[in-house]
Amino acid sequence: MSKILMVEDIAVDIGKLNILKGVSLAVENGVTALLGRNSAGKTVTLNTVMGYWPVRRGRIEFLGASLVGLPTHRIARQGIVYVPPRGVFHDLSVELNLSLAIGSRAYRARREYVFSILTELKDILKMPAGCLSGGQQQIVAMARALFHGPRLLLLDEPSRGLAPVIIQRIGAVIREMARQMPILLVEQNFTLASELARDFYILDDGRTVYAGTIAELAADDELKRRYLAIG
Numbered sequence: 001m002s003k004i005l006m007v008e009d010i011a012v013d014i015g016k017l018n019i020l021k022g023v024s025l026a027v028e029n030g031v032t033a034l035l036g037r038n039s040a041g042k043t044v045t046l047n048t049v050m051g052y053w054p055v056r057r058g059r060i061e062f063l064g065a066s067l068v069g070l071p072t073h074r075i076a077r078q079g080i081v082y083v084p085p086r087g088v089f090h091d092l093s094v095e096l097n098l099s100l101a102i103g104s105r106a107y108r109a110r111r112e113y114v115f116s117i118l119t120e121l122k123d124i125l126k127m128p129a130g131c132l133s134g135g136q137q138q139i140v141a142m143a144r145a146l147f148h149g150p151r152l153l154l155l156d157e158p159s160r161g162l163a164p165v166i167i168q169r170i171g172a173v174i175r176e177m178a179r180q181m182p183i184l185l186v187e188q189n190f191t192l193a194s195e196l197a198r199d200f201y202i203l204d205d206g207r208t209v210y211a212g213t214i215a216e217l218a219a220d221d222e223l224k225r226r227y228l229a230i231g
């Protein structure tokens with residue numbers, strides 16, 4: 001059986017710098033976590049899947065077909081959606097943030113479904129996204145992704161900078177979304193990641209240095225100390 005997303009030993013250069021040196025991971029249904037310290041290469045990995053950075057070496061396959069060399073819009077058209085941390089347009093209303101990329105017809109068609117998961121949206125629709133709290137902005141960013149009807153979601157640090165009570169809500173939303181679509185979750189918050197994900201990958205200095213399950217990772221204090229700065 002082929003994986004939903006398969007990344008195999010990719011190398012990526014940015015300018016003259018070799019940023020990714022050997023990243024491998026596989027995404028199946030549910031939540032897969034991609035962990036690692038700051039600057040380990042997590043965001044570059046997600047953006048490479050989206051076709052933003054060209055790969056010098058390695059394979060990337062979505063549902064068995066290669067993504068290597070495809071432009072970003074064609075990768076997006078296959079249903080892969082990247083969600084940057086609090087990725088919203090500050091000057092636009094929440095409603096415009098949600099409808100802009102998909103058009104008003106698709107917006108009306110999916111509105112009820114998205115609002116049923118993200119109930120807090122109804123009260124903030126007319127507000128400029130720049131006036132929202134960090135947690136609300138993250139909700140809007142995830143709502144935008146849901147409106148695309150994604151077949152694979154790449155979530156980049158959804159908890160970054162948010163208060164614990166808000167992180168709980170974000171976690172509940174991610175769990176609900178994961179019932180509908182596979183999610184590759186980049187996180188620095190190990191507690192959140194361990195509540196949501198089954199399979200884990202750890203990046204360090206542009207390489208996958210660990211792949212395993214939450215049970216294995218939780219039991220390995222040395223690993224957590226070395227690569228996650230916790231424990």
Ligand SMILES: Nc1ncnc2c1ncn2[C@@H]1O[C@H](COP(=O)(O)OP(=O)(O)O)[C@@H](O)[C@H]1O
Binds near residue numbers: 036037
């Ligand atoms: N646009 C860029 N130009 C130059 N270097 C970059 C660029 N984007 C990321 N990098 C470098 O690549 C490395 C990995 O970055 P990134 O993937 O953003 O890390 P993180 O794991 O924190 O998401 C870092 O050393 C970063 O400085």
Ligand SMILES: [Mg+2]
Binds near residue numbers: 042
């Ligand atoms: Mg990052």
